[in-house]
Amino acid sequence: MEETIDLREYFYIIKKRAWIIALITVVAMVVSGIISFFVLSPVYEASTTLIVSRDESATETNTALTGDQINVAQKLALTYGEIIKSRSVLDEVAKSLKLDMTYEELSEVISVSSVKDTQIIKVSVQDTNAKKASDIANAVPKAFTSEVKRIMKANGVEVIDKAVTPEGAIKPNKVMNVAIAAVLGIMIGMFVVFVLEYMDTKMKTPKDIEKHLGIPLLGVVPMDNK
Numbered sequence: 001m002e003e004t005i006d007l008r009e010y011f012y013i014i015k016k017r018a019w020i021i022a023l024i025t026v027v028a029m030v031v032s033g034i035i036s037f038f039v040l041s042p043v044y045e046a047s048t049t050l051i052v053s054r055d056e057s058a059t060e061t062n063t064a065l066t067g068d069q070i071n072v073a074q075k076l077a078l079t080y081g082e083i084i085k086s087r088s089v090l091d092e093v094a095k096s097l098k099l100d101m102t103y104e105e106l107s108e109v110i111s112v113s114s115v116k117d118t119q120i121i122k123v124s125v126q127d128t129n130a131k132k133a134s135d136i137a138n139a140v141p142k143a144f145t146s147e148v149k150r151i152m153k154a155n156g157v158e159v160i161d162k163a164v165t166p167e168g169a170i171k172p173n174k175v176m177n178v179a180i181a182a183v184l185g186i187m188i189g190m191f192v193v194f195v196l197e198y199m200d201t202k203m204k205t206p207k208d209i210e211k212h213l214g215i216p217l218l219g220v221v222p223m224d225n226k
Helices: 007-016 018-039 056-061 067-084 087-097 103-109 130-152 174-199 206-213
Strands: 044-052 110-114 121-127 157-161
Touching: 007 018, 007 174, 018 174, 044 067, 044 130, 067 110, 067 121, 067 130, 087 103, 087 130, 103 110, 103 121, 103 130, 121 130, 130 157
Parallel strands: none
Antiparallel strands: 044 121, 044 157, 110 121
């Protein structure tokens, strides 16, 4: 006999052990809140944008940039990004700011990207110290200038926007973390409830006998509380 279960039975199972779901959800939210507010250190991000100066001779002979020249410039921006993350540049940044950081540690906090459809390069720095993040972001173009002149024979580097000390942290997102913990708590709680229901083989009602044994119920003997 094929066993079927309708939607009402699912709701009954959830309702019967709703306290388990609520308990797991509350615990997950409390743990997430404690970690987000008291354990995780706030991380700040400072960004600077810059552009590598083009060859002056090319500017004099052709003031209008063609599509091919723009594509080449954008590909060069990727090359410049690799130069920015190079050991020679980052070691110079660490030396100028007297940072107690290795090349690997400094490389992890710096990200370089090119602004879409432009020749502009964006350098972002994340650190638990807001002032330190902005200092590193502003030191990168200075160290990068000498290297790009030496390697790519560029004229120089123009800073479009200097990094400023960020006022607010970008992570952790405390509210989002607690909300995610609540959703996960509900999902885990429902999983636990259905596992417990599946493992519970006791017959508690007359309907359970008909359902699981396939035997018609002839009568019920009432239990005398006395």
